[in-house]
Amino acid sequence: MKNKILVLALAATLAGCDKDFLDQEPKASLSSTDLNNLAAVEALITAAYAPLGGQIDDANNAFNSPGTNWTFGDVVSDDAYKGGGGVGDQNGMHLMEIFLTNANIIDVDRKWRAGYEGVARANRAIQAVNNFAGMSAEQKTIRLGELHLLRGHYYFDLKKVYNRIPWVDETPRTITEYDIPNNLSDAELWKNIENDFLLAETSLPAKQADLGRLTKGAATAYLAKLYLYTKDYPKVITKVDALLATGLYRLNDNYHDNFDPSKEHGPESLFTIERSIRDGTPSNYRGSLDERLLNPGGPFYPVYGFDAPSQDLVNAFKTTAAGLPQTDKSDVGTNDSVDPRLDHAVARPGIQFLDLAPYAASWVRDAGTYGQFSFKKRMVSSRSTFYLNQFPWVSALNYDIIRLADVLLFKAEALAETDNLEGARTIVNQIRRRATNDQVRNADGTPAARYNVAPYTAVWTDPEVARQAVRTERRLEMALEGHRFFDLVRWGVADQVMNEHFAREKSRRTYLSTARFVKGTHEYWPIPQTQLNLSKGLLTQNAGY
Template sequence: MKTIFKIIPFIVILTLGSCDEFLEELPQGSLSEEQLVNSEEGVEALVIAAYSTLNGQIDNASNAFNSPATNWSFGDVVADDAYKGGGGVGDQNNVHLMEIFSTNSGIIDLERKWLADYEGISRANAAIRAIRDFEGWEQGQKDQRIAEMKLLRGHFYFDLKKLFNLIPYIDENLTTSEEIRAVSNRQLTSGQLWSKIEEDFLFARGILPDVQQQVGRATKGAANAYLAKTYIFQEKWNEASQAADLVINSPAGYELLENFINVFEPEFNNSDESVFSIQYSINDGAGTNGYNGSIGDRLINPGGPFFAIRGFLRPTQNLINSYKTDANGLPLFDTFNDADLTEADFVDPRLDHTVGRPGIPYLELPEVYEASWARDPDVYGPYSPKKRVVPFTKPEFTLTVWPYSHAMNYIVIRYADVLLWKAEALIETGDLEGARAIINQVRGRARDGQMVMKLDGSAPAANYLVGEYTTTWTDADLAMEALQFERRLEFAHEGHRFFDLARWGIAEQVMNDYIQEEQSKRTYLSGAEFQAGKHEYFPIPRNQIDLSGGLLEQNPGY
């Protein structure tokens, strides 16, 4: 029987060598790092403290939705997959400004995200120092725990890198305020920062086991997957392909679940499709009032008779249209020039596992979703998110009272990610047929898996049709278009879309085409414009620049 590694926030840490000017020191209790390193329990507490920051919760406050681990605001709303939602444009207006590309450096979400990631880095560094100096463990055990911490540190730096690009890099060897204050965000180039991130994942890969006895701890598969992702973002295609192969062929036995819907059900936490997940829990005895759950996503409940209405992260019409298929079950690709999706259209079944649509059953509830559930439908349309919503019919996994969090893990990297990174690397290195086979594998799961059925179970709830690519691929541009579209269909509302568009170099074209089309439906988008060379990254938080005394330099265009 597997032991679940519960990531319960550790709140008695006072001094973790925090990133000083780059990170506000948050009061966390009464014990220092020095007091904790003299016992195994203390050292493990520092390790758990680092894991606990994965959920974006750094000060036991309900506004962790400003620093969501799932990146729903940064990766989905800023892309073409989601509207902000909520009670009009004034509700969390900070996210509205990001959505219309009026982002400024004073937005609280940027500040909170910066703080959350650097708090994670600070705690990982503190744990590494403590483990290194602790005399109660053999070297092998020390190496494994340090490898876990380096993987976490790589995770946090990767998040900062894709958000802000050039950032201060602080490792465990910088311990004094003077040393930390001397680090600028221009000290390392983009390439050097990627190399630092790679180093942490390479170290972790060389040490970590394929499977941990305590589920939730970092593994070799997670390190290899993160390496593949790091190489993908740098367009190091051969290295990405090799790292992906190590995950695909791992003794851990990663595989696609039989049913796409199961990936987003809490009963399947830590399944074979999960390569690296953030562990959420509720009613765990930690006394954190539900803040160990999905506190960063607590705004996305759709409302209606079964949920507290929050109504954020609303699917765009453009996303809905992207799931239309032709008579062979293949994507139409053009989400603009065709009419909006109708009941008569063929659709990829992943649509109704991803969003709530009027007339379609919603999760396991005894009623179909109604447009009236949606908050401010005149502003944001009739649709609602589905992937990271847990119904109150599963009381062991969700809270029916404030803060309405749930215990379904967030999968940072799932096996489908690794497969499609492998396919992308194959396209870029000329093996189009190898890429087609992998993409068909992902599409085959969508075709053969469980579909949403009518309430009485008599038939599928819509005209579901998804097919595989049967024609030999000879055009690399068309193969890449298929790959890019497949990532959208597979990972919608999982926090990745904007970062994909930016790394592919197509964000300007895609987002401005989207704005031009959608502003006739969502008038608040009028005047919005994506500016190449600026909006691929977010501005460095103004408060952090001020705290640094000008040492931190702002990103171009802000």
């Protein structure tokens, strides 16, 4: 791991034209003399936030290292196809989708570099804060809390993707001492990340004056997520309860409020990637660069069309007459009832697309390869001031790394796994009741489809039925938010789900005919070849690559 030189880049900022602590003039570098200045130290802290969105250089291909994980979480799952202009368009992503990944793919390399860029910046800022005498003890505690939470996030993301990763803390090192093996055990890595989160939780305030700064709630939520990944279910429940007890967080009234840039920093938002456009940054690099390929095409957007929702995902939103998930995998027909969250997440022919027009299959770039659906969930209207209707075609919509519905489903899962089935049902029903409030409407105000979603009325008595209901609800609520593949892996079902998915899909998506998930290999991605070459033999490649 060779992040040995800190370059202070522009940070991501708050959406729209609002100003907050992240709006700063760029500096090329900082000397040790500069770090005797409070503004310079604060600039280093700001810089540690910047890689959250995956932008690490002066290129516009943050989509190869997305902070939203749309490639590493959606495209390689049963929720989405790569999309775009055929299998040769961003061919590395295609190889990832069919699990022919190799260590030289640009996405594999850039995701690693983005994560460790974040680690390097957090470590440098921690050093600067610790060594700076011109900051009050209270302020120093808060800033260190932010930095440890950021570092913990970067490592958590790297752990999910690569599993076996080298750990570098803020200890000053010589150049050669940065050559570190990836030989820590799972338990050791999770413990290190947990320690960062625990320090953040005890150091951060419940609220910060500057919008976008991390808070205690974000740390508590991330601890709940870590305990979910490590299957420490009682601690998941304890942390979620502690978060709810603050009274600061609740579900937004409407599902789509989570994806409306005019309603950001609402009661459901816990940890976000802050974005802005038209803020003077060269090429609008603080916008949603990591998702600029998700524009659906058609008359209102450039024709990119990546992260195309799968038929399998659309079918998952089909509901029974009782308003519950229909699990038979049959294709949704025009007369079928569906969960309204479908039409907030997926663009379907004939369904209104934001405030623009009914979506048409002709908007699709390559329907013959990837089908008729397009990504919709975090699209901002091309008429909105929060959308940049010119290259690089990005928006100022923030992305929630963690939102409250996510956290509530952590608890539901933990309750189901500890035999509190009714507690799990109560939470799932809370999520489902919110879904009834927000139907997509036609231009004349009528519902755009046959919407029917309802809570589970029958008591849950079978643990396996409860487990599957919670997992289904998680898929529906968090669809296309970059989580699905990681969920399949931590549940231990990735090989079964993905190979069954390929068996069903290969008749309609012929490029998937050779796709195969190998258990014990494909749960994680290869260590980039560039890093192996630089490590002088200290990094060990993941199994099967």
